[in-house]
Amino acid sequence: METYGKIILIAMPVFLLLVLLEKWYGWYKGKETVRTLDMISSLSSGVTNVTKDVLGLGFAVISYEWMVDHLAITKVPAGFLTYFIAFMALDFAGYWIHRIAHEYNFFWNNHIIHHSSEDFNLACALRQSISSIVKIFTIFLLPAALLGVPGQVVAIVAPLHLFAQFWYHTQHIHKMGFLEKIIVTPSHHRVHHAINKEYMDKNYGQIFIFWDKMFGTYQEELPEVPAVYGITRPVRTWNPIKINFMHLWLLIKDAWHAQSWKDKFRIWLMPTGWRPADVAEKFPVYKIEDVYHFEKYETGHSKTLLAWSWIQMTCTLLLISYCFGNIAAIGSPGIFIYGGFIFLQVYAFTDLMDRNRYAWVWESLKCILGFSILIRNGDWFGMNQLINGSTYIMATYLLLSFIASFYISFTESLETEKSGIRNMK
Structure with a gap:
């Protein structure tokens, strides 16, 4: 708790400086990608997330340390190789956790905050979940556990792996040549955050893009299809705490109103966005149909x-x-x-x-x-x-x-x- 707090204490001013620098750069180049209230909302979301993490408000159903103690078949030698394996294992796990969060109703609630901004910039990278209290996907770190990678190594690499995902949330960096074939770039991630039908549910990779190419979820950014950002059921609020739980609240209400007991249970693990037909008819929820013609959330301000x-x-x-x-x-x-x-x-x-x-x-x-x-x-x-x-x-x-x-x-x-x-x- 204390160590992570000190790491965040160092990282916060760096992230804030970069966010403000991007806003200035957009103004300077005449391509503004950062709306002020949206940026403050993103920053406040980052505060709630790091507060939750530092306080340790969450627990894993299966801990990584338990898997190492009971399942390890060998131990990797100390040094660069250990950290490399840990990094790759985290990225592999990250791909699947990310993909599941997009593809299943219940798990989307843990990720909706990250996609809730209708802009795409460095600030929106700070929109991270506070609703993921129970962590059930530690199992995806099984490859590292089988090799006996120590828990303290994963604990060191994990925040570095997370921070390394910050830089590519920007519209000011275009395609990056041969790097597009290896790592996740701003171009790849613009596709991921877009709600265009050509781009939906693509590019789940966090550091390396080859996972998407390997598992069939890769999509290149197309010059003729400008990315439109947000989610198809817009959140319509700057309040990050509301955003974190609004999809869960919708699922609870839909399960309550559903006439079929089958629908009451299956709604949680159906594809993201699925609603029982009778509930959708009685309690319609606004959804963006034409991504090129909708008004971004803007409250106005004095x-x-x-x-x-x-x-x-x-x-x-x-x-x-x-x-x-x-x-x-x-x-x-x-x-x-x-x-x-x-x-x-x-x-x-x-x-x-x-x-x-x-x-x-x-x-x-x-x-x-x-x-x-x-x-x-x-x-x-x-x-x-x-x-x-x-x-x-x-x-x-x-x-x-x-x-x-x-x-x-x-x-x-x-x-x-x-x-x-x-x-x-």
Whole structure:
């Protein structure tokens, strides 16, 4: 937990810098691929994901260490070969986990957040799941376990393998010559994120593209078919926590409403998007039919809302950085209370970005929790030892956050209602 937190603490500013650099580059080249609220939504999703991972909110049905202890038939020698085998095993497992997430209803819920952005940029790479609490696909690491690759090697290689998937989420790099035959490139991954019928459910590879060519899921990017991004049932929200569970909620409702008991059970493992015919007729869900003619989700925003969203995102990053840098000192259960605060923080300000009239309710819950922590501990998880007066700083922030969010939630929702009335006229 502590080691992973320190790794993330180093990686976060690097990713943030690259995301902002891509936005500047798009502006400079006259090819903007990053909408501001979408970018903040992506960043907030990244915060929730790393918070969940650092807190260890998940468990494997079969652990990798158990497979090594009980199934290993040999041991690979220490050195480069061990790490190479671990990397290849992770990439092979990643291909199949990724493919299953796309092809089966239940597992799509763990991946929907990553495809939820209707843009394609470095920021959307940070949209990672918080809903995958139970991990059942460790079995795909069986080749490494049979060779006796130590668990600590996999633990080191896994975050490196994940971080190596960041760079190719961009529209600013075109085809890369002979590398297109070996590794996953931006061109390959643009295809993967596209909802064009020519591109759907293709290019599942994470680092190496030859898995797709080997298993029949490869598709080249076609110059005559410009990629359109998102999902065919658009999420219509900036709130990453809502996005993480909306497909699961749809499945639960569909299973409840289905008349056939067979449909109630089979819906979970049917192909992604399948719904019982009677439920689909009674409870239709909007689906994009013409990918070239639909409106991207855009709530509109005042300068005040935009500035406040940036302020809240910045405060969130500062708070999470303190958390990750002081995990041992904060201890348990404090670290989980801190995580709960971060989740409420993200939920509140992204709901406000949606111009939700009741966003202030979530802000209220966050502030109540925050003040409760300050009153109970007389400090913000030991921050006074580093910054004198930090208790007063946090109290002031919480109070101003509540006032600003209360004001903005009503003014922005009122403006939304006025816009709706004007459109009706």
